[in-house]
Amino acid sequence: MTLQLERPLDATDWKILRELQRDGRLSYNELGRRVGLSGPGAAERVRKLEDAGIIRNYGAQVDPTKVGLPLQAFIQLRCAPGKCLFQSSCADEFPEMLEMHKLSGSYCALLKVAVSSMQHLEAFHDRLAAYGNHITNLVTSSVITHRVIDWESPTVKLCPPPNSRWNE
Structure with a gap:
């Protein structure tokens, strides 16, 4: 399965998306440090991702x-x-x-x-x-409530059912 985008994302774009999904309050300087760009370079990349509609908004997750x-x-x-x-x-x-x-x-x-x-x-x-x-x-419990979207190199791993004999 390939991901079809109007604007292809490179490895740096994916690094930025991963970091911002984990913490949308990062400063551009800190974001740049984490992804290997200057602060202004990170800001420009984020602006392009916003303009393309890839980053839609920022907000707090409330329990x-x-x-x-x-x-x-x-x-x-x-x-x-x-x-x-x-x-x-x-x-x-x-x-x-x-x-x-x-x-x-x-x-x-x-x-x-x-x-x-x-x-x-x-x-x-x-x-x-x-x-x-x-x-x-x-809902009795929530196992995953927010998942980081990361399709830079999608790989699908099938999890065997409990007590299965898949590995034999």
């Missing part, structure tokens, strides 16, 4: 649990005819939504939500029911 939203869930939504959540609603009506994705298949949307309690989740369900049927899966 929902630490701000009073300990329950997270993924909700699959099948919108009722004429009541599409994407077309008839504003995200501001659902501040619990962290992510909202259009889907193919039998459900039209996947929502990631964070709520303060089961009662809060129930109230969210009541508001969401106006748009259609849904299935909710509570």
Whole structure:
């Protein structure tokens, strides 16, 4: 599988992307030191990556649990005819939504939500029911919550299932 880009990325671009995904608050001087460029050289490269739309934004990752939203869930939504959540609603009506994705298949949307309690989740369900049927899966733990995108030299490693005989 090859990665197709409008603007090919070189090894230095990938180093910059890895560093900024790990810490978006790096100074240009520190970023340059880590990737082998001067501070102004790093700043110019970052500007080009931003202009190309490769770097879309910078922001803090907030732990929902630490701000009073300990329950997270993924909700699959099948919108009722004429009541599409994407077309008839504003995200501001659902501040619990962290992510909202259009889907193919039998459900039209996947929502990631964070709520303060089961009662809060129930109230969210009541508001969401106006748009259609849904299935909710509570998150019991999160193994990967933010992954650095690094396709400079993609290699796929298959992990054998536990207790398998792949290696025999």
